[in-house]
Amino acid sequence: PSTITMNPVERALYAVSTFAAKFISPKNAFAYDQGPEHDFSFFSNFNAVDPVSQADLSITGVSAPSPSAINTAVAVNYTVRNVSRRSEGDATGAAVGVTARAYLSSDATLNTGTDTPLGTANLGTIRPDDSQPVTQAFTVPATPGTYYVFVTTEQTGGLVEVDTDNNVAQLAITVFDPSIVFENGFEAADAAWSTTGFWHASAFGFSNTAYPSLVDAAGVDASGALPAPFAGSLSMWYGQDATGNYAGTLANANAGGTSTAANSGTGSSPSFTVPSTLNAVTLSFQTWFEIESVDAHTYDSLNVVVEDLGVGGGSATVLRLNPATDQNGTARTPFTSGGFNLAPAWVLRSVDLSAYRGKLIRLHFRFNTRDTQYNAFRGWIIDNVLVKVQTFAAPSITMMGVKAKSVDAPAEPDVPRVWQP
Secondary structure, X not given: OOOOOOOHHHHHHHHHHHHHHHHHOHHHHHXXXXXXXXOOOOHHHHHHHOHHHOOOEEEXXXXXXXXXXXXXXXXXXXXXXXXXXXXXXXXXXXXXXXXXXXEEEOOOOOOOOOOEXXXXXXXXXXXOOOEEEEEEEEEOOOOOEEEEEEEEEEEOOOOOOOOOHHHEEEEEEEEEOOOEEEEEOOOHHHOOOEEOOOEEEEOOOOEOOOOOOXXXXXXXXXXXXXXXXXXXXXXXXXXEOOOOEOOOOEOOOOOOOOEOOOOEEEEEOOOEEOOOOOEEEEEEEEEEEEEEOOOXXXXXXXXXXXXXXXXXXXXXXXXXXXXXXXXXXXXXXXXEOXXXXXXXXXXXXXXXXXXXXXXXXXXXXXXXXXXXXXXXXXXXXXXXXXXXXXXXXXXXOOOOOOOEOOOOOOOOOOOOOOOOX
C-alpha cells in the first residue's frame, strides 16, 4: 500500500479540517440542535445521536374483520417495527421502549380526546430492525355504519423520532346488523327500485298547485307544501313535481281535481331472500299520504304487495292503508295519514312477512286512483323501508288478498263515478 508523508504543518492542517468536517456535518448539526445535553466539550457523543440512528417506529399490516356484525367481539391486528437505521461506525441503532394505542372513530379523522379508546399495549423494548405484533380486542358498535380504527405508537425513551408520520395508521370497517334482511331509504345508493306511473324519488321543496283553488289543506297544514323526506335527501313519491299532486292533466276546474284519465303505478324493490328462521320477519316503513275523502275506502287505493318469485309463486296484498269505512267527505276535503280532514304526518307502518321465510321476494307499493275524480291531492310518500328478523317467534300467519299472475296488472278495476261537490 502507498504511504503519504506529511510535514508538521500539513499534519496540523489535516487535523483541523477533519475536526471541522466532523463538527459541521448535517448529522452532528442535527444532534447539537436536538437537546441541551450536547455541548462542545463532548464531541464523542455526536455519533450516538446521528439522525439515522434515532428511533423511528412504523406501523404496518393493520387488519380487522370487515364487515363485522354489531355488538360482536373482534380484534385489530398490526405490527410495530423499529426501522431505526444504523449510521456508519455505529454497532447498533436506537433501541427504545414502545407503547401502542388503538382508537375507534366514526369519521376518518383521529381525535384522541373524543374517539373511543380501544386499549393500550406496552410492548417493551424493540431493537432496530425488530418488530412486535399487536392484537387489541374490542366490541363492535351497536349501530351499523362505517367506522375507522386508528392505531398509534410512540417510543418511551425520550428521544426525538426521525419520522412521526408513520406512527399512525387507520383502517375503515363496515358494521352491519345481521337481523336486517333488506333496507332502503331511496338515496342515490338505493336507486335499484323500478317504478311505473308517477312513482319516483323526490327531494320535494314545492307545493300543490291545486291548493287552494281545487282542494283544501287539512288541519294546521295550511300551505299545501309537500313535506321534507323523512330521512336523508330523498323519499319515494307517487305524484308529479310540476304540480305537487297526482291528477296528471286536469279535464276541468271541478273541486277535488278531475283528471282526463285514471292513473296508477307501482314502486318495486329489488329482489331479496327472506332467511329461514324460527323468528318473526317484519316489514316496516315510514309513510305520508293525502288522498280524497269522498270514497277513500274504495278509491285512491294504497296497497303493499309482496311478490313470491319462486316457482308457482304469486302476489298478495299484505297491507292496505285506506280507511276501512267510507269517510263521506266533500270533493275538497282530504283523507290523510293523520286521519280524516287532518294534516298528514309521517307514520310508521309495519306488517308481518313470516309467511315468506326462505323465499325470494319483491315488495311493491301500488297506487291506483281507479277513476278520474278527486285526484288533485298530494299523493303517497314512503321512506326507510326495512325488512328485519325479530327476536321473537313468528306468529301463525294467514295471508291476505288473492294471488295474481302480475302485480303490474291493476288488482282493482277502474270504476268511474259521477262528480259531486
